[in-house]
Amino acid sequence: MSTINNDHPKLGLLRFTTAGSVDDGKSTLIGRMLYDSKSIFEDQMEALEESSKRRGNEDVDLALLTDGLRAEREQGITIDVAYRYFATPKRKFIIADTPGHIQYTRNMVTGASTANLAVILVDARHGVLEQTLRHTYIASLLSMKHIVFCVNKMDLVDYNEESFTKIKGDLEALATKLNVEDTYILPISARDGDNVVEKSENMPWYKGETFLHILENVEIYNDADFDNPRFPVQYVVRPQVDEYHDYRGYAGRIAGGTFKPGDKVTVLPSLLTSTVKSVDLYDQPAKDPRPGDSVCITLEDDIDISRGDMLVAADNQPKTARDIELMVCWFNERPLQVRGKYVLRHTSNEARCVIGSVESKVNISTLEDDATDKEVKMNDIARIKLKTNKPIFFDPYKKNTTTGSLILIDEATNETVAAGMIIDQA
Template sequence: MTSQTDGASAADALIERDADLLRFATAGSVDDGKSTLIGRLLLDSKAIFEDQLEAVEATSQSRGYDYTDLALLTDGLRSEREQGITIDVAYRYFATPKRKFIIADTPGHVQYTRNMVTGASTADLGLVLVDARQGLTEQSRRHAVLLSLLRVPHLVLAVNKMDLVDYDRKIFEKIDEEFTTFASRLNIPDLQAIPISALQGDNVVTRSDKMGWYEGPSLMHHLEHLHIASDRELRDVRFPVQYVIRPKSDQYHDYRGYAGQVAGGVLKPGDEVLVLPSGMTSKIEAIDYFDSQIPEAFAPMSVVVRLADDVDVSRGDMICRTRNAPEQTQDIDAMVCWMTNAPLRPRAKLAIKHTTRTARALVKDVQYRLDVNTLHRDQGVGELGLNEIGRVQLRTTQPLMVDPYERNRTTGSFILIDEATGVTVGAGMING
């Protein structure tokens, strides 16, 4: 059996690994160069194989291009390549000596808003691209609003194609000022504007000597050095139970552990905890991580918690602190992004999945539809269509243990499921 000291070193390694991983989502209008930028990041960080690059170069030449079309590295669907647009969320992975990255390349079209919401929901940073020739567009503003609604804590405005405007400082500053003014109406705590040329590589990985007037970091430098450790939810202990472990073995016949992913706070052996919805209390006896015991666990670690008392705990229950519990409610007030063709209307009955708990839900009311371009609230619409976002009132058959989304993105979110087909039809963010 591994000692607790070994478990502590394992936890320290996880802390270091997690701090070195940055998830970011790209967004922007069509032809702003998102896929080209990601291709440039992959190329310059040596994250693609030689045969991949050769295939892209050959395809670019066959199309008569006098440059390598780096967008071909990310637009994987045939329909994406044919239309020259991004449709589905494409996840790409690469690393530098300083950090690992997961990129969610999200679509720019309004009809794929649901895809963008999916890709950005777990992001630490949102990267909004703007074409320097076009300036801010309706889609640029819409994506900023969506990133704000999703509480993405960091945002980068990348003004792309600066090579096509002769690296003009005034054009960059005008776009930066206009976007900053618009963002001041949103919940965006951290904003950085960077002028780049994804095609030429200016200010993407290294600073460009063609924009000496720009004194900020290159995009890669900003991504490598962005501090995200303080973004973790460490205030409120939230541990949704995913599975009860009872090994059928004589060696472990007394073992009972509760497996799950920490959604908030820090768990330590000896802590007094409350189990919801039963209201039973106990103390944490030990925390198991793989084959060792560790001195503490925090989001987003997946661990097994053992309690000192034999209390009734099952999948869907929530372990929290005795004096800091989430709200238990059957009435949910949330912003919902609707993801299917059939509209969401009052009296609709759906399945709702919140953390590890599943229940049935009745749509009581659709209060308003949010115009994500202007932030105007269209009241009295009565329904939500495909890719629309609005404020919805739900009533569930079982109490859910919830927090406001702005406080905890895990316990403050849920998905809605069509019970007949099993298809996810909506994603919700619980209001405070």
């Protein structure tokens, strides 16, 4: 019996993030999708019915499914990023469910950082609002290639096609302005399930696909950076046994391109060169290694390489610099300190850095740069310059999200205070 499904070998796992505010019906949409695709288990359903009843709700409140922490259930809001899992026969999904309220920009950034696709809810009664701009901007800032706009609550505008068409036009203009590559716009009613899993009978004028159909079929395989071979060394494997006496393996996850035996590589920062001897996982050669694969690489030459170093193609190197310009999203209650020192983590590398200047802050409600207000507080997004105590090797975030991303850590509290997306050397 064959147990490997090769019908859709390239579909893989789809990680998506959902953004919307408390009243958009975001939790209801997820609950509806889990329910209609039969991903809710009996005991979860029973627990749900019971707690809905206890709160005096007549209908089962599907939003309660995703609100995990006690404080959230008590206040009826989502505080933190919650991860949900479901599968259809065609595909596996991971949902990063993030709260959409203005003070939770950082949660949206967190959820978006690991997602392939963003789902953004728009209330059919209100159309494109400030928060729609904010959510779309964050998705584009994080270089998400696919956005699905769900125009929700169509039942409250009598399933009116013109209402939808107007909002669709506004969303298309927004997506163009923010350079989103692949957008989908569809009318739904999450509460009643219209166009969520099943096609809506109330909106025969809509000829497009349902929400679930889009998620099941969106192609993400080619989203990774296949062009620029990058391998941050994560851990050096040195077995202390006779059988592997001289073995030195460089363990890590391919961040870009591919590596195969015979490839000429350069080691950063030493600039020493060598040739790839093997690319393995466990006791097997890795099959068609691609970005995202965890492998162990050995080289023909015995050279000194440690964690934080990077193997790259000899004829295709990233930039090496100490002065960097980047976008940051600030995560901490203590505002960004200009001339403040932070720990910088970038791939498997760690450096110390000092923030030189805040160039501008983004007003994410109008999407305009503000060069006058330079105080960067929690949930703010800004363009800054910093200097590291040693060179780091990077690509612009738009080119490679792994070698182009970093975090800043407060040296005193060890908290992660910022997410950074590298623009270029400063």
